[in-house]
Amino acid sequence: MNAADLLRELVRIPSPSGREDAAAARVEGALRELGLAPERRGRNVTAALDGGEGPLLLLNSHLDTVPVGEGWTREPLAGALEDGRIYGRGANDAKGCVVAMMLGAARAFATDAPKGRVLFAATCEEEVLGQGLETLLPELPRPDAAVVGEPTGLAPAVAQKGLLLLEVEARGRSAHAAHGGGVNAVEAAARDVLALSRLSLAREHPALGRASLHVTQIRGGERHNVIPDLCTLVVDVRTTPAYAPDEIAGLVRAAVDGRVRVRSSRLGSVETDPAHPIVRAALAASPGARPYGSPTLSDWVFLKGIPTVKAGPGDSRRSHAPDEYLETAELEAGVLFYERLIRAYFAEARA
Ligand SMILES: [Zn+2]
Structure with missing residues (x-):
């Protein structure tokens, strides 16, 4: 199976968050063509690869994309191949990772299969951190380690910032502005x-x-002639494991006069010990790459407690932007990367 052809096909199937059915069906078909036995679970697709007794490695990436948006100089859903680049919404984030993961896994198990099990899961609603991996996870056996496929230039992210959303409500007393x-x-x-x-x-x-x-965000005042009695601030905090979300909420409470409400703390920061076999395997699979910390969210937030790296072909600066693309060379390197990572992980895990 040709990776570039499959990616171009997937780009031609629009899959904004919530509408991943057709893309899931195509991935399911491709997995079957690869000789695997995929399972559909809603708008998610999974496939198990079994090389016998050994740890369970989860390979996850997402089928959904952000909306096409403005400013394209190329057809956003045509999957055009131009000067070695496949253009289109989702080519880089993250359909290239989906394709590279499934082909890399299939290759790793096609000959000289490693001792261990891989579970590939292409999931929905990552871009809205909705009903994808988080709802699928309880239905799966618990993985010993995981790789989240996102465009990182094949460098493994070993930590990821979380999101804490706070609201500050300042109260006053209204009166006529003229008086x-x-x-x-x-x-x-x-x-x-x-x-x-x-x-x-x-x-x-x-x-x-x-x-x-x-x-x-700030919101206050209803009319020009009324002294406002309510003004609400939204505070976006990108957290690290150095502070518990509660501690940050406490610091904000101490700093302001308004009433502080935690709007969301479910998307915590995550990190993996750089000495863990999954990190060593990712580095072995990507010569010259350095582990790093990622400021952006992904489905990794739902894998808390499972040693995980976020890594895949492409460049996150092209994500969510017009003229998004993935080079075919990057895609091929991605296939090889996941194949090597799988082999290295099971070798590391046995050592
Ligand atoms: Zn993504």
């Missing part, structure tokens, strides 16, 4: 914004550096 009086909630919120800009999260994580904290 004066009242307590202005927008002014109170402004003082909280400045207080948050001075808040320091100084503890460094070796791979991820510092957590970041930004006020990204």
Whole structure:
């Protein structure tokens, strides 16, 4: 099976989050053509490869894409091959990883199969961190290690920042703007914004550096002539394992006058011991690559407690952008990378 042809086919099948059925069906068909026995579970597809008694390695990547968006100079869903690049929404994030993973796994088990088991899972709704891997995981045997396929230039991410979303609610008392009086909630919120800009999260994580904290939304006031009695801030915190989310919420509470509410803390930061066999296997499979910390979220958040690396062909700067592409050379290197990683992991795990 030709990797580039399969990727071009998958790019031609639109699969925005929530509408992955047709792409899942094509992956299921391709797995069958590879001689595997795929299973459909909703808009997810899994296939088990069994080389006998040994650890279980999960290979996961996602079928969904962000919407096409504006600014393309090429057809976003045509899968055109031009100067060694396959263009289209999802080519880089992450259909290239899906294709490379399934072909790499099939090759690893086609001859001289490693002693161990691989579970390949192409899942839905990663871009919205929705009903994909998180809901599938409890139905699967618990993996000993995992690889999350995302475009990282084949370098393994060994840590990933989490997302903590906070809301700060500044209260005041409304009054007619012409008469004066009242307590202005927008002014109170402004003082909280400045207080948050001075808040320091100084503890460094070796791979991820510092957590970041930004006020990204503000909403207050209904009419020009009414002193507002409510103003709400949204605070986007990108967390590292150096701070527990509760601790950050506590620091924010101490810094502001408004009432702090945790809107979401389910997407925690994750990390893997750089000495774990899965990291060593990824490095052995990608000569010259260095482990690094990734600031962006992925389905790895749902694999907490399972030693995981995030790695795959492509470049995350091309993701979610117009003229997204993956080079056919990168795709081929990705197939080889996953094949080598699988062999190296089972060799490492036995050593
Ligand atoms: Zn992705």
